Amino acid sequence: MRLTEFFLPTLREAPADADIISAKMMFRSGMIRKLASGIYEWLPLGLKVLKKVEQIIREEMGKIGGNEVWLPILLPRSLWDETGRWDVYGKELCRLKDRKDSDFCLGPTHEEVITDLVRREIRSYRELPLMLYQFGIKFRDEIRPRFGVMRAREFYMKDAYSFHPDEKDAEQYYQKVFNAYKKICERCGFKYREVEAATGAIGGSFSHEFMVLADTGEEEIVSCECGYGANTEKAEVKQGAGERGQGTEKPLEEKHTPNMRTVEEVGKFLKASPKNFIKTLIYQADNEPVVALVRGDYELNEHKLQSALNCSILALADEKTIEKATGAPLGFAGPVKLKDKNIKIIADYSAEGMINAISGANKKDYHLANININRDYKPAKVTDLRKVKRGDKCPRCGKDLNFSRGIEVGHTFKLGLKYSKSMKATYLDKGGKEQLMVMGCYGIGVSRIVAATIEQSHDENGVIWPLPLAPFHVVVIPINWQDEQTKKVSEQIYDELSKKGIDVLLDDRDERAGIKFKDADLIGIPYRITVSDKNLKDNKLELKARWEKKEESRIIDIDKIVDEICSKVK
Ligand code: ATP
Numbered sequence: 001m002r003l004t005e006f007f008l009p010t011l012r013e014a015p016a017d018a019d020i021i022s023a024k025m026m027f028r029s030g031m032i033r034k035l036a037s038g039i040y041e042w043l044p045l046g047l048k049v050l051k052k053v054e055q056i057i058r059e060e061m062g063k064i065g066g067n068e069v070w071l072p073i074l075l076p077r078s079l080w081d082e083t084g085r086w087d088v089y090g091k092e093l094c095r096l097k098d099r100k101d102s103d104f105c106l107g108p109t110h111e112e113v114i115t116d117l118v119r120r121e122i123r124s125y126r127e128l129p130l131m132l133y134q135f136g137i138k139f140r141d142e143i144r145p146r147f148g149v150m151r152a153r154e155f156y157m158k159d160a161y162s163f164h165p166d167e168k169d170a171e172q173y174y175q176k177v178f179n180a181y182k183k184i185c186e187r188c189g190f191k192y193r194e195v196e197a198a199t200g201a202i203g204g205s206f207s208h209e210f211m212v213l214a215d216t217g218e219e220e221i222v223s224c225e226c227g228y229g230a231n232t233e234k235a236e237v238k239q240g241a242g243e244r245g246q247g248t249e250k251p252l253e254e255k256h257t258p259n260m261r262t263v264e265e266v267g268k269f270l271k272a273s274p275k276n277f278i279k280t281l282i283y284q285a286d287n288e289p290v291v292a293l294v295r296g297d298y299e300l301n302e303h304k305l306q307s308a309l310n311c312s313i314l315a316l317a318d319e320k321t322i323e324k325a326t327g328a329p330l331g332f333a334g335p336v337k338l339k340d341k342n343i344k345i346i347a348d349y350s351a352e353g354m355i356n357a358i359s360g361a362n363k364k365d366y367h368l369a370n371i372n373i374n375r376d377y378k379p380a381k382v383t384d385l386r387k388v389k390r391g392d393k394c395p396r397c398g399k400d401l402n403f404s405r406g407i408e409v410g411h412t413f414k415l416g417l418k419y420s421k422s423m424k425a426t427y428l429d430k431g432g433k434e435q436l437m438v439m440g441c442y443g444i445g446v447s448r449i450v451a452a453t454i455e456q457s458h459d460e461n462g463v464i465w466p467l468p469l470a471p472f473h474v475v476v477i478p479i480n481w482q483d484e485q486t487k488k489v490s491e492q493i494y495d496e497l498s499k500k501g502i503d504v505l506l507d508d509r510d511e512r513a514g515i516k517f518k519d520a521d522l523i524g525i526p527y528r529i530t531v532s533d534k535n536l537k538d539n540k541l542e543l544k545a546r547w548e549k550k551e552e553s554r555i556i557d558i559d560k561i562v563d564e565i566c567s568k569v570k
C-alpha cells in the first residue's frame, strides 16, 4: 500500500473522552472513529488489524473442527421467550419492534439462534459432535460503555457453539477449545492467564476466562503458584478460612444506636471492630425476600449468592420489602427476631466462626450485641458467599493468593443442558431413543483483542504491534521523495517485498523525514526501512525494529534487504 492512497487520518491529540491508552492510540493512529457512545467506525488501519486477529482465530477454530456460519443480528422474541431470557436479560438487551409490531432484539449472544438451527437440522447421533462458529457484530446496551472498543455497545465477536451426544464428549471437547484459546492468546503475543469464572447471564455448569494481564483491566483476578487462577467473582473461599471468634457465649444485649446504620458508625460508637459485626443484607431473589449474612469486614459476592440460591434474578431489596421482612427501616436489620418468621437466612462461612457478634436488632435505632449462631438464629444454609480479599489463601494449596488485573478477551462455557432442555434440542441415540444434546459455548472478543494488544504493547510514541497482528510488517521511508535515486530504490524494494507476500507500506508522501518517522512510530509498524541518499551512495539502507532504540538500527546492503525482511516475517 502506498501511503498517498491509504486513508490514514492520524491525530496529534486524542479526543478528550478517550479514557485509556489503547483508545487514545487507536484514535490518534487513525484506526477508529466514534459515531455515538460505544459505537465505532473502523478505518482501514484498524480493520487490517481486526482481520489479522480474525484470521488467527479462524485458523485455530478450523483445527478443532469448527464450521464457520453467519447468523442474523435481528432476532425474534419467540426464541428468547423459549429460554426465558427475554425477561431475564435486562437492559443490555436492545429490544425493538418491526412494522408489524412484532418484538425483536439485537443479538448480544447467539445461544438461542444456534440451538434453534441445530434442533431443526440434526436428527441422529451420527451427526454429532458438531461445532459451529461465526464472526459477527454483537449489540449490548452496556450501562457504561468505556475504554474505546474495549467495552463498546456494538462490537465484533467470534462466538462458537458445540453440540455433543453426552457430558463426557462435551467435556473432552471443552478441553480442545480451551487449548485452542490458549493458542490464540499465544499467537497474539499476550501475557495472559486463564482463570475459573462465574457463568453469569449465559449460564451453564463451569467456565473459564482468558485474561490479558494489564493494570488497566476491568477485572480483578487471583492466582497461585500451584496453578489455581480465578476471577474474583468466582474465587473460592474455603470453609474455616480466616480467624475464628474466641471466648464464651454471653447473653444477648440490646444497644441503643440512634440513627447509626452502618458498620462503621455503630462500630465507632460501640468501640467494636468490623470483624465483630454480622452484615445483614436483604435481597429479592426471584420475588422471594432472602436474608444474607457475612462478617462485617467482608463483602458479599452476589454471583455466589445467586448460585447458592439458584435463582435467575437477584437484587438488593427495596425499603418497603426490608421493613416488611425485618420490621425496621434500612440499617437496623439483623438475623435475630426477624418479623417475617419464614424468611430464608443464608450465611457465609465467615458468620460461622463468630462469637458474641453485633448486628441490627430489627428495631429502629437499636442493634443487638452477643449474637451467636444456632443459639440466636439458624441459617437455612451456610456456604461460601463472600468476595476474596487480599490476605486470603489459595483454596487449593493454602499458599498466599496473588491479586492482579486483567482484560477478559475470551470466555468458554460448559453449558450442559441449559439451552437444549428449554428449547428441546434432541437427537436419536444408537438405540433410537430421544436424548438431549449437551452443549458448550465459547466467545472471544475480536475487537477487544485489538485494544488489549495495544494496552500491553506500546511506548510514549505509539503502538508497538507484535508481528502477527501488525497492519503492515514493514514501512519503507524514503527521506527525500524528490530525489530520483531514493524514489527508484524505495519503489523497487516496495515491489519486491509485496511480491513476496510481505505487507508493506511505502511512505511516498512529500513530507519531512521527521513527520514520516513519527507517524511510523505512532501506527506501530514492526520494521522500518529508511532510504537515504547518504546510505545509497554505499548501496546501503537502514533497518530498525519498532521496539529498538535509534542507535540499535543496522545498515544493510540493498540486495540483502528483501531476504532479511522475509526471514524476520515468515
Ligand atoms: P464482560 O464481563 O467484560 O462484560 P462478558 O462476560 O459479558 O464480558 P461474554 O458474554 O463472555 O462477555 O462475551 C465474550 C467476549 O466478548 C468477552 O470475553 C469479551 O472479549 C467480548 N466482549 C463482551 N462484551 C464486550 C463489549 N461490551 N465490548 C467489546 N467486547 C466485549
Ligand code: MG
Pocket: none
Ligand atoms: Mg458483559
